[in-house]
Amino acid sequence: MGAVGHEMIKTLEQRKFPVGTLVPLDVAAMAGKTVRYNGADVIVQEAKKGAFVGVDVAIFSAGADASLVLAPVAVAEGAIVVDNSSAWRMDPKVPLVIPEVNPQALDAHNGIIANPNCSTIQMLVALKPIHDAFKIKRVVVSTYQAVSGTGGKAITELTEQAKAFASGKPIVANVYPRQILFNALPQIDVFLDNGYTKEEMKMVNETKKILDPAIEVSPTAVRVAVYRGHSEAINVQTEKPFSIPDVRALLAKAPGIKVMDDPSKLVYPTALDAEGKDETFIGRLRADPTIPNGLNMWVVSDNLRKGAALNAVQIAETLIERKLLK
Amino acid sequence: MGAVGHEMIKTLEQRKFPVGTLVPLDVAAMAGKTVRYNGADVIVQEAKKGAFVGVDVAIFSAGADASLVLAPVAVAEGAIVVDNSSAWRMDPKVPLVIPEVNPQALDAHNGIIANPNCSTIQMLVALKPIHDAFKIKRVVVSTYQAVSGTGGKAITELTEQAKAFASGKPIVANVYPRQILFNALPQIDVFLDNGYTKEEMKMVNETKKILDPAIEVSPTAVRVAVYRGHSEAINVQTEKPFSIPDVRALLAKAPGIKVMDDPSKLVYPTALDAEGKDETFIGRLRADPTIPNGLNMWVVSDNLRKGAALNAVQIAETLIERKLLK
Numbered sequence: 146m147g148a149v150g151h152e153m154i155k156t157l158e159q160r161k162f163p164v165g166t167l168v169p170l171d172v173a174a175m176a177g178k179t180v181r182y183n184g185a186d187v188i189v190q191e192a193k194k195g196a197f198v199g200v201d202v203a204i205f206s207a208g209a210d211a212s213l214v215l216a217p218v219a220v221a222e223g224a225i226v227v228d229n230s231s232a233w234r235m236d237p238k239v240p241l242v243i244p245e246v247n248p249q250a251l252d253a254h255n256g257i258i259a260n261p262n263c264s265t266i267q268m269l270v271a272l273k274p275i276h277d278a279f280k281i282k283r284v285v286v287s288t289y290q291a292v293s294g295t296g297g298k299a300i301t302e303l304t305e306q307a308k309a310f311a312s313g314k315p316i317v318a319n320v321y322p323r324q325i326l327f328n329a330l331p332q333i334d335v336f337l338d339n340g341y342t343k344e345e346m347k348m349v350n351e352t353k354k355i356l357d358p359a360i361e362v363s364p365t366a367v368r369v370a371v372y373r374g375h376s377e378a379i380n381v382q383t384e385k386p387f388s389i390p391d392v393r394a395l396l397a398k399a400p401g402i403k404v405m406d407d408p409s410k411l412v413y414p415t416a417l418d419a420e421g422k423d424e425t426f427i428g429r430l431r432a433d434p435t436i437p438n439g440l441n442m443w444v445v446s447d448n449l450r451k452g453a454a455l456n457a458v459q460i461a462e463t464l465i466e467r468k469l470l471k
Numbered sequence: 472m473g474a475v476g477h478e479m480i481k482t483l484e485q486r487k488f489p490v491g492t493l494v495p496l497d498v499a500a501m502a503g504k505t506v507r508y509n510g511a512d513v514i515v516q517e518a519k520k521g522a523f524v525g526v527d528v529a530i531f532s533a534g535a536d537a538s539l540v541l542a543p544v545a546v547a548e549g550a551i552v553v554d555n556s557s558a559w560r561m562d563p564k565v566p567l568v569i570p571e572v573n574p575q576a577l578d579a580h581n582g583i584i585a586n587p588n589c590s591t592i593q594m595l596v597a598l599k600p601i602h603d604a605f606k607i608k609r610v611v612v613s614t615y616q617a618v619s620g621t622g623g624k625a626i627t628e629l630t631e632q633a634k635a636f637a638s639g640k641p642i643v644a645n646v647y648p649r650q651i652l653f654n655a656l657p658q659i660d661v662f663l664d665n666g667y668t669k670e671e672m673k674m675v676n677e678t679k680k681i682l683d684p685a686i687e688v689s690p691t692a693v694r695v696a697v698y699r700g701h702s703e704a705i706n707v708q709t710e711k712p713f714s715i716p717d718v719r720a721l722l723a724k725a726p727g728i729k730v731m732d733d734p735s736k737l738v739y740p741t742a743l744d745a746e747g748k749d750e751t752f753i754g755r756l757r758a759d760p761t762i763p764n765g766l767n768m769w770v771v772s773d774n775l776r777k778g779a780a781l782n783a784v785q786i787a788e789t790l791i792e793r794k795l796l797k
Binding site: 285308324332362389409413415431 | 767
C-alpha cells in the first residue's frame with residue numbers, strides 16, 4: 146500500500162469516519178498482508194472483480210491505469226468510487242470535487258467522483274473565498290512541491306541521497322532525471338506539446354472545472370527537496386478591488402484555511418509547519434501594485450493530507466451529508 | 472574572507488584579469504593570513520584608511536555597513552570601487568551595472584560602482600534581449616535561492632542539518648528562522664512595511680534602475696535547500712508580439728546566456744547544472760496564453776559567480792574596455 150493509502154486509513158481513523166467494515170484492497174501480490182485500523186489488523190484483499198460487492202464507498206489511490214479498469218467494476222458492483230488518480234478528472238460526467246469549494250458538484254455524480262491534483266486542491270481552497278468576493282481573472286503560480294507527491298520510491302531516493310551526501314558517497318538519481326537533494330527540478334510529470342508539463346496543465350484545467358472556466362492559470366511546477374508539504378507562490382488578479390486586511394479576514398474565516406501571516410514576527414507557513422496537518426496555510430499576503438487589484442500570497446499544505454487522503458475522505462463525508470449514499 | 476571574496480580571487484585568476492599587484496583586504500583579525508593567488512601566497516592586509524593608496528580598482532564584498540564607511544575612503548585614496556553590497560545600489564550618483572545589460576552606465580561613475588543583487592543580475596541578463604526586441608511591461612517572478620547567498624554560516628548550517636538528519640540527530644536552526652533542510656522559506660532578508668522583503672524590493676527597484684523604469688516586477692523570493700545556484704520562474708508580458716522560436720534564437724545569441732531548452736529530451740537547467748559556471752542558463756521557454764504576449768521561462772545561474780564575483784570582475788574589465796581607469 147502506498148503513502149496515500151496509509152494516509153487514507155489514518156484519516157478515516159482520525160476523523161472517526163463511520164466505517165462499518167474496512168476492506169483494504171491492493172494488487173494480488175499484497176493480498177493476505179494486514180493493515181492496522183483502529184487497533185486491529187485487517188487483512189488486505191485483492192482489488193478485482195467481485196471485491197466491491199457490498200461496498201458503499203470505494204476510495205481509490207491506485208494510479209490512473211488501475212483506476213480506468215477497476216472504477217467501472219466497483220460502480221457496477223454498487224460502490225461509489227472516490228478516485229485519487231488523474232484518470233477520470235476531466236471526464237465531463239465525473240464530478241471533480243474539493244468539499245470546501247464545489248460540494249454541490251457531487252449531486253450529479255454517476256458513480257465515480259474524482260479527487261483533484263494535490264497542487265490544485267490547496268490552490269483552490271485558498272482562491273475560493275477570494276473568487277467569491279472579488280472574482281478572480283488570472284493566476285500566476287509557481288510551486289515548490291514535495292517528493293512524496295511522486296511516491297514512496299522518491300521519498301526513499303531523497304533519504305538515500307541525503308545519507309550518501311553525509312557520508313561522502315556518490316549521490317545516485319533513479320526516480321528523478323537529476324539529483325533532487327540540494328536542487329530544484331522544473332519538471333513534474335511528463336512534458337506536453339505546448340511546453341507545459343502534465344502537472345502544470347492539471348492546475349490550469351482542474352481550476353476551470355472546479356472553480357470557474359473563466360479563471361486563467363499560468364503555472365510553473367517545480368519539485369524541491371522537501372518530503373511533505375507543497376508550497377505555492379500565487380499571484381492573483383481580481384476584477385473587483387479589495388484591501389489586504391479584507392482578504393486576510395475573509396481567508397481567516399473560510400473553511401479549511403489557517404492564516405499564518407505576521408511578517409513582523411516572522412510568521413508565515415512553511416512545508417515543515419504543514420506536515421501532518423489538515424489545513425491549507427496562507428501567509429505573505431500583500432498587495433501587488435503592478436496591476437489593478439493584484440495580490441501575492443504563499444500557500445502551503447500537506448500534499449498527502451489535503452492534497453490527497455483528506456480531500457478524498459472529506460468527499461465521502463460530504464456524500465453522507467448530502468444523502469448521496471444509497 | 473567570505474565565499475564571494477574567494478570566488479572573486481578565483482574569477483580574477485580564471486579570466487586572467489590584468490592584475491599588477493593583488494592586495495587582499497579584510498578585517499583586522501584576518502590581517503597577516505594569506506590567500507592563494509596564481510600559485511603564490513599573498514598576505515591579507517587590514518581594510519582601513521591608507522590601504523587603498525595606489526589601488527586602481529577595489530572590489531568590495533564586505534557588506535553594506537563596511538562599504539558605507541570604506542568605499543568613500545577608497546575613492547578618496549584614488550581607487551575606483553566596485554561594491555557588491557546593497558549600500559550604494561540605489562544612490563542616483565552610483566551606476567548599478569550588469570555589463571551585458573547597461574555597460575554605458577559606467578561612463579558617468581563618480582568613483583563607486585555598485586554590483587546588483589544576485590537574483591536581479593540573472594533575471595536581467597535573461598530579460599535584456601527580450602526587452603530590447605519586444606519591450607517588457609511586467610514580470611512576475613518566484614525565486615528558488617541557494618543558501619550560499621546568505622554566506623558561509625548558512626552553507627555550514629545546511630550541511631550540519633543534512634548530517635544530523637542522516638545520523639538521526641536533532642536538526643538545529645540558527646542562521647535561518649526555521650529548518651532549511653527539506654523546507655522552503657518564503658523570506659529572504661528582512662520584511663518591509665509593504666509586506667515585501669528587502670530582497671524582493673531589490674528585484675523591483677534594481678530592475679527599474681538598470682533596465683527600464685517602466686518595467687513592473689512582482690516578486691516572491693524563497694530560500695530553498697540548495698548550496699549554489701539560484702533558480703527563477705519568470706512570467707513576462709511584453710508590448711510587442713513574439714514567437715517562442717524567435718525568443719529562443721534571440722536568447723541563444725545574447726551575451727552571457729546559455730539556452731538549455733529541449734523538453735522532449737528533458738533538457739532544462741537546474742541549480743546543480745549551473746554550479747561553478749559563468750552563464751545564465753535559460754529553459755522551459757513557453758508561451759503564456761493567459762495574457763497577450765505572455766512568456767514563461769526558468770532562469771538559473773550560480774549566485775556566487777554571475778550573481779556576485781563574476782559580475783564584479785566583469786565590471787572591472789568593462790572599466791578597462793571603456794578606458795575609464797586612470
